[in-house]
Amino acid sequence: MKKVVDYKCPNCGASLKYKSKENKFKCDYCKGEFTLKELKKSKKETPEKEEYNYLDDMNSYHCSNCGAMIISLDNITSTTCLYCKSNAIIKNRLSGIYKPDKIITFKYEKEDAIKAFLDICKKRPLLPKNFNNPDNISEMEGLYVPFWLYDIKNDAYLNADCTRVTTWMDSKNIYTKTSYYNVERGGIFTFKSVPNDGASRFDDKIMNAIEPFDYKELKDFETSYLAGFLSERYDVNRDEALKNAKERIIFDSINSLKQNTSTYNTTLVKNTKNDISVTDIKYVLLPVWVLNIKYKDKIYHFAMNGETGKLVGEIPVDTKKLWILILSLFFGSFLIIFLIFLLLGYKVIL
Amino acid sequence: MKKLIYYIAFLLLLFFINLLPTSAKEILTCERTKDDLKVREELKNNNNQSAILETPCVDASSKIYDFADLLSDQEEETLFLEVSDFIKETNYDLAIVTINENPKGTARNYADDFYDYNNFGINATRDGLVFLIDMDTRELYISTTGYAIKTYDDSRIESILDSGYYYISDEEYYEVFSNMIEKTSYYYSLGTPNDNENLIFDDNGNPYYVREMPYVLIIFLTVIITLIPTLICYFKTRLKIKVLSTNSYLENQEITLKTDRLVNTIITHTPRYSSSGGSGSSGSGSSSHGGSSFHSSSSSSSHGGGGRHF
Numbered sequence: 001m002k003k004v005v006d007y008k009c010p011n012c013g014a015s016l017k018y019k020s021k022e023n024k025f026k027c028d029y030c031k032g033e034f035t036l037k038e039l040k041k042s043k044k045e046t047p048e049k050e051e052y053n054y055l056d057d058m059n060s061y062h063c064s065n066c067g068a069m070i071i072s073l074d075n076i077t078s079t080t081c082l083y084c085k086s087n088a089i090i091k092n093r094l095s096g097i098y099k100p101d102k103i104i105t106f107k108y109e110k111e112d113a114i115k116a117f118l119d120i121c122k123k124r125p126l127l128p129k130n131f132n133n134p135d136n137i138s139e140m141e142g143l144y145v146p147f148w149l150y151d152i153k154n155d156a157y158l159n160a161d162c163t164r165v166t167t168w169m170d171s172k173n174i175y176t177k178t179s180y181y182n183v184e185r186g187g188i189f190t191f192k193s194v195p196n197d198g199a200s201r202f203d204d205k206i207m208n209a210i211e212p213f214d215y216k217e218l219k220d221f222e223t224s225y226l227a228g229f230l231s232e233r234y235d236v237n238r239d240e241a242l243k244n245a246k247e248r249i250i251f252d253s254i255n256s257l258k259q260n261t262s263t264y265n266t267t268l269v270k271n272t273k274n275d276i277s278v279t280d281i282k283y284v285l286l287p288v289w290v291l292n293i294k295y296k297d298k299i300y301h302f303a304m305n306g307e308t309g310k311l312v313g314e315i316p317v318d319t320k321k322l323w324i325l326i327l328s329l330f331f332g333s334f335l336i337i338f339l340i341f342l343l344l345g346y347k348v349i350l
Numbered sequence: 351m352k353k354l355i356y357y358i359a360f361l362l363l364l365f366f367i368n369l370l371p372t373s374a375k376e377i378l379t380c381e382r383t384k385d386d387l388k389v390r391e392e393l394k395n396n397n398n399q400s401a402i403l404e405t406p407c408v409d410a411s412s413k414i415y416d417f418a419d420l421l422s423d424q425e426e427e428t429l430f431l432e433v434s435d436f437i438k439e440t441n442y443d444l445a446i447v448t449i450n451e452n453p454k455g456t457a458r459n460y461a462d463d464f465y466d467y468n469n470f471g472i473n474a475t476r477d478g479l480v481f482l483i484d485m486d487t488r489e490l491y492i493s494t495t496g497y498a499i500k501t502y503d504d505s506r507i508e509s510i511l512d513s514g515y516y517y518i519s520d521e522e523y524y525e526v527f528s529n530m531i532e533k534t535s536y537y538y539s540l541g542t543p544n545d546n547e548n549l550i551f552d553d554n555g556n557p558y559y560v561r562e563m564p565y566v567l568i569i570f571l572t573v574i575i576t577l578i579p580t581l582i583c584y585f586k587t588r589l590k591i592k593v594l595s596t597n598s599y600l601e602n603q604e605i606t607l608k609t610d611r612l613v614n615t616i617i618t619h620t621p622r623y624s625s626s627g628g629s630g631s632s633g634s635g636s637s638s639h640g641g642s643s644f645h646s647s648s649s650s651s652s653h654g655g656g657g658r659h660f
Contacts, residue, residue, distance in 0.1 A: 126587035157607065173619040180614040186607025191599045209591045212598050245596075252596045260605060315589035326580050333575040337568050347560040349548065 010034065015087050017228035018105065025227065036224060075199070077233050078144070078226035087227045094223060098233045099283075102218040105225050106142055106287040106306040113140050113289035113304045116311045126325070128295045128318040136293050142306065144231035144285040145207070146198040148241045149215075151191065151280035156253040157273040158185045162264035181264065185257040189249070193282070196245040198234030202290075203301060204244045209312040210305040213286055217307060221285070231285060238281050250274050377415055380407040389467045393649045401648040402467050404453045410445075410469040413437075418448035418485050425524040432531050440538045442498050443470045443478025446527050452486035457657050460484060461493035462647035471495055475555040476651075481514075481530055483523065490518055490526070491657030494642075499557050499654035502534070503543045503642040507656040510534055518660045545640030556652040557644055 009016050009027035016025040016034070025034045077098075078089040094100070108116075114137050121132040130136065162181045167174060193215055197207040234241075254272050261267045287306025292299050295316060302313030342348075382388050384399070388407050408415055413433045414426045421429065433444050447464055454460045461482040465471070471478045475496035482491040492510060494502050502510070513533040517525040548560045644654040 120589070124587040124589075125583045155606075161613075162610075169622055172622055174622050175617055175619045177615060177617045179612060180616075182611045182613050184607055184609045185605065187603060187605045189600060189604075190602040191596060192601040194596055194599045205591055205593065208594060211594055248596045249599075252600070255595075256597075256603065257605075260608070312591055313589065314591055315587065317584055317587050322580070322584065325583060326576060329576040329579060330572060334568065334572040337571050337575075338563070341563055341568065345561060346563045349560065349562050 010039070015227075017087070018225050025224070036222060039224065075232045075235050076230065078229060078231040080228070080230075089223055089226050089231075091223060093233050100146070100221040100285045101282045102284040103144070103221045103225055104213055104215075104217045104284070104286050104307050105219070106229065108287075108289065108304065108306050108309050110140060110142060110289070112309065113142070113291075113306075113311075114138075116304055116309060117291060117302060120311055120313075121315070124315060126317045126321045128316060129321075131293060131295060131315070131318075137291065140289055140291045142229045143288050143290050144226060144229055145202060145288045146232055146234035147195045147207075147284050147286045148198050148234070148238050148245075149193040149195050149282040149284055150242060150245050150278055152194055152245065152249055153277045153279055154189045154191070154249055154253045155275035155277075156187055156189060156250070156257055157271075158254060158257040158261075158269060159183070159271040160185075160258070160261060161268045161270055162261055163266045164263075165265045183261050183264070183267075185260050187253070187257055187260075189253045189256070191249050194245045194249060195286070196241040198236045198238075198241050198283070199232050200235050202303075206301050206303050206312060207288075208244075208248070210288065210303050210310055213305065213307050218284065226285075229287075234283065238283075242278065246276055250276075377408065377412065377417065380409075382407050387467075390469070393466065393651075398648045401454070401459075401463055405463045405467040408468050410443075413445055415445065415447045415464075418450040418483065420448045420483060420485075420521075420523040421527075422524075429524065429527055429531075432528060436531050436535055437472075439535060441472055441477065442496075442501075442538070443472050443476075444531070444534075445470055445478070445480045447480060448483045448485070448523070450485045452484050455487075457482055457484040457487050457489040457491035458493065458645075458653075458655070459648065461491050461655070462653045463649070465493055465495055465653070466647055466649040466651055473497075475551055479534065479655075481527055482657075483518070483526070487659070489657045489659050490514060492530075492655045494644075494654040495651070496551070496555060499642050499644050499652065500542055500546045500549045501538060502654065503545050503640065504656060505640075506537045506543065507642075507654070510537070511656065511658045515658055515660065543640075546642055549642065554651075556646070557642075557654075559641065 008014065009030060009032050011032045012027060012030040014027050014029040016027055016039075018024075019026050022033070023035070025036070025039060026032070027034075075093075076090070077093045078087065080087055117137060117140065118132055121127055160183050162183045164179045164181065166177045166179075169175065195207075195211060195213065197204065253274065254269075258267060258269065289304040289306055291302040291313075293302070294300075298316075300314050300316065302311065304311040380388060382403055382405075384403070387394060387399070387402050389402055393402070406415075406417070412430075414421070414430050416426060429446060433446065436442070436444050445465065445468075447461065449460065452460050454463060461480040464482070465478065465480045470476065470480075473496065477496035477498050479495070479498050479502070480491075480493040482489075482493070484491060490511060492502075492507055494507070510530050510533045514526040514530040517523075517529065548562060549557050550560055551557050642654045643656075644652050646652050
């Protein structure tokens with residue numbers, strides 16, 4: 001049995017949206033504003049009918065508001081009804097091992113995300129045509145992405161061959177002294193809350209790039225925060241997601257040890273060891289605005305950190321525009337330079 | 351009675367005239383006046399009237415103008431034949447002039463004006479040469495006009511002067527001219543010197559060097575002008591995802607092991623001053639720019655050539 005929850009306005013009965021800027025739930029129709037406490041209180045006073053549906057296999061639910069069918073993928077934990085735009089939160093998918101420990105809520109609205117995207121498209125002369133057209137941009141969706149946060153301790157070891165070169169001279173000769181050293185470095189690196197996304201449909205690279213999140217904003221998870229946004233539960237488990245986080249911290253720990261040998265002129269790493277222990281894992285939902293734009297059969301992903309407003313993504317160069325630029329510059333400047341030389345009295349001799 | 355005296359005096363005059371050197375062959379001359387300058391129309395109305403009046407007016411077909419009387423009749427006739435052959439062969443006019451007095455100051459001015467203000471030259475560009483021995487300024491001079499400027503560049507002029515100069519101190523003036531004609535004819539057979547390939551003539555027959563389009567430079571500039579904005583646009587447009595380090599999550603870092611073992615030391619030395627090679631010999635000698643040097647004369651037409659004092 002799965003349960004779809006929608007928070008209704010105690011005044012008019014319309015769907016409520018959570019606005020994290022004010023930490024309040026707002027009603028778009030009657031402009032009512034409510035805190036979480038107020039909502040819970042009003043719920044108790046007028047116990048809401050809970051609606052059930054039994055179409056488990058098909059991943060579909062009846063909207064508690066209008067009765068339309070909501071079809072959602074396995075991992076979707078909150079969505080909106082296509083017909084009446086009321087919020088649907090699938091509570092069953094947020095329980096048990098899928099219950100997030102913490103959440104950071106959206107600080108940036110959709111308009112902010114669209115504006116940030118349009119800003120990043122500005123002053124790019126070879127931006128592909130239609131890349132920033134309104135149809136594409138309206139696909140921007142706010143999404144609570146499941147993240148694993150790892151507290152990791154790494155006992156790292158590095159063995160390297162280093163050289164130190166000194167030169168001096170007397171009246172006759174220049175002397176070069178090359179000293180060869182075998183160098184060992186070891187260190188304990190303690191990382192706190194290294195994030196890695198637990199959703200397979202997002203590229204780890206782009207999700208790493210929107211970091212960091214301000215963990216001070218982490219609050220205890222409440223289902224109601226998801227109202228009005230899409231959210232997912234993890235489909236990459238904690239051990240799998242750890243691989244990527246491990247790679248990153250190993251790279252950075254070894255790099256740090258290597259920098260410890262920077263007094264040498266050359267450093268050649270021979271051997272490294274990493275003893276990693278994970279001390280704590282948290283399952284959190286982090287706010288991300290995502291936008292996918294298709295250009296020439298390739299999909300370009302953009303993501304904006306919904307907490308800090310940092311937008312990342314890849315923008316390709318419009319090859320057609322590039323060629324037009326190259327050819328027009330080439331022939332244009334050739335013609336102009338040719339004419340200048342002609343005016344200077346140079347002649348074409350065949 | 352009076353008539354008789356005049357008659358005898360006239361006969362005596364004729365006798366004395368006959369006593370003058372027989373080599374003084376008559377040069378056909380004409381009179382220039384201010385109203386009748388006897389020059390081509392296009393040369394009039396310049397501020398060159400005095401220059402025209404100072405220039406003797408001669409029959410351009412005579413070719414030999416021995417005002418200084420340096421050549422015998424026989425030599426003049428032989429030279430005339432040589433000059434005629436030269437003209438036929440090369441299609442360049444040639445005048446041979448000797449003078450004792452030069453009212454124009456320099457051999458160059460005299461030779462140029464003599465050519466311009468008499469009817470010398472073949473074709474519209476009035477191609478031809480003047481060989482002048484100026485006994486006043488003691489200079490042997492060659493003036494070239496029209497396509498002769500192109501055929502005879504400075505080094506060829508020098509070489510032709512060389513061929514005549516050898517005989518001038520011996521006062522063998524026929525040899526001077528004869529050798530110069532031979533050399534001039536020889537250079538004609540070699541065609542246009544490489545230096546003068548780019549020498550062309552404008553509508554007024556004045557020569558100038560054309561500069562050939564520097565294609566390599568143009569392509570080079572074009573590529574730079576294309577490349578720089580293209581690269582700027584490319585890198586301004588493209589956006590990449592940057593991989594971040596995890597250092598912001600690093601809570602604590604503690605170096606627990608730090609050993610540095612010296613394995614080996616190698617000291618090498620090299621001499622402080624690299625041996626210097628022999629001092630390079632600096633080339634001497636003036637670099638001669640190729641081609642023909644030319645100037646415009648009082649008639650504002652262009653002449654090339656050169657001369658040498660003796």
